[in-house]
Amino acid sequence: MSGLTIGKVARETGVGIETIRFYERQGLIAEPARRPSGYRDYAPAIVERLHFILRAKDLGFSLKEIGELLSLRVDDGRTCDDVYSRVMAKRADMEQKIRHLERMKRALARMAAACKGAGPRGECPILEALKHEDEGEAGDWR
Amino acid sequence: MSGLTIGKVARETGVGIETIRFYERQGLIAEPARRPSGYRDYAPAIVERLHFILRAKDLGFSLKEIGELLSLRVDDGRTCDDVYSRVMAKRADMEQKIRHLERMKRALARMAAACKGAGPRGECPILEALKHEDEGEAGDWR
DNA sequence: CTTGACTCTGTACTGTACTACGGGGTGTAG
DNA sequence: CTACACCCCGTAGTACAGTACAGAGTCAAG
Structure with a gap:
């Protein structure tokens, strides 16, 4: 069939x-x-x-x-450990992407809040917002 | 200078x-x-x-x-409301990206867990793990 | 058995994001 | 003052990820 x-x-x-x-x-x-x-x-x-x-x-x-x-399945010659480490590397990659996205999201939230008041009139509000976000976090992003 | x-x-x-x-x-x-x-x-x-x-x-x-x-800034001709809604749209974009990344991360974690015990020689059922990942979680991803 | 929807292969084209010249002018260390 | 690294602009080429035909064969309903 x-x-x-x-x-x-x-x-x-x-x-x-x-x-x-x-x-x-x-x-x-x-x-x-x-x-x-x-x-x-x-x-x-x-x-x-x-x-x-x-x-x-x-x-x-x-x-x-x-x-x-x-x-990422075990081909001949590849051990399960190898597969495991590749999967974990991808996972760590994603965790970092998530962290960055969350930072950017918070920056956007800050902009939205600012909008309720005077409104974002700076040169580049999102960069300003991310700058505040950067406090306390090392510039570890690469 | x-x-x-x-x-x-x-x-x-x-x-x-x-x-x-x-x-x-x-x-x-x-x-x-x-x-x-x-x-x-x-x-x-x-x-x-x-x-x-x-x-x-x-x-x-x-x-x-x-x-x-x-x-994303308020300049001549653009209102604060306009910026606000565009900011919120971008925020929603990011939230969706984060959700997708988290689902993917869980899938990879499951794959890793399946790999862990199998040892260097046996089967590492990655494709099976993928199959299971696809069910159960509402197919809302687009 | 015809008709229309479906599939085959192969090649060419599109849009995005660079990357690499070519033929010049600029800046400065020795 | 002469190398030599650096910069200018414009155009062309590359890699990735599709997308669109063309021309031919296949399948199923009527």
């Missing part, structure tokens, strides 16, 4: 047909089985994989990085 | 000279004063601004979005 055509996968995931083929060329998804006609014949698991790719992309990962995330 | 040349700014920020000129063309940084020779003459504040651009870029904002963040 056959699985999904590329069109069905596209409709179920919201990813364009051309894009799915593009991801295949980039090695992000495996080459699927083919029907006698040559049509691609996908297992349902492809949907999960494409959802993951979409989400990771939305978080600012490049396709190359996503490929790395997706290949 | 004169400020920084483009080369000094480049060295202090790690941003290439060509890139600084590019940002100027894109309107992310103001056209600086010029020396009689025509050389760009930057005030030290440019360094802060470039650091902000770098960080925002790292957080997944496009140059266009960064330009919007940097221009």
Whole structure:
């Protein structure tokens, strides 16, 4: 019994047909089985994989990085420890991004509060707001 | 007395000279004063601004979005209400990015946990972990 | 068996964000 | 005064991530 055509996968995931083929060329998804006609014949698991790719992309990962995330399973020669450390590195990356976003968010909140009063009229209010935010935190951002 | 040349700014920020000129063309940084020779003459504040651009870029904002963040101020013709609502919109953007990053982080933590006990030789079911991550959490991510 | 939606491959094009010249002028240390 | 690093502008090329055809074959409903 056959699985999904590329069109069905596209409709179920919201990813364009051309894009799915593009991801295949980039090695992000495996080459699927083919029907006698040559049509691609996908297992349902492809949907999960494409959802993951979409989400990771939305978080600012490049396709190359996503490929790395997706290949974080133990290939021959790679130990589980290696995989573990790569996962933890990504996790630390995200924690830092979250911290920075929260700082920026607080800066925006400060601007909004200022707006209730006189309003932000400085050269660049967001930089001013971040400056106040910087107090007490070392400039550790890279 | 004169400020920084483009080369000094480049060295202090790690941003290439060509890139600084590019940002100027894109309107992310103001056209600086010029020396009689025509050389760009930057005030030290440019360094802060470039650091902000770098960080925002790292957080997944496009140059266009960064330009919007940097221009959040009340100037002629713009009301405080307008700025306020734009600030709140950016804040919501950031909150969404944070939520996505946190979900991703949890997924990675789960993957790491699955890896931990398996030892150097066995299976490391990363793709399984991804599958489980996708269910249960409402698919609200777009 | 025709018609229309669907799929195939391959190539070309788009937008974003740089990056790299080429051919000149500038500034300063020796 | 001459190297030599630095700067100017403009244009062109690169990498990434798609997106859009063209021309041909496939599948299923009527």
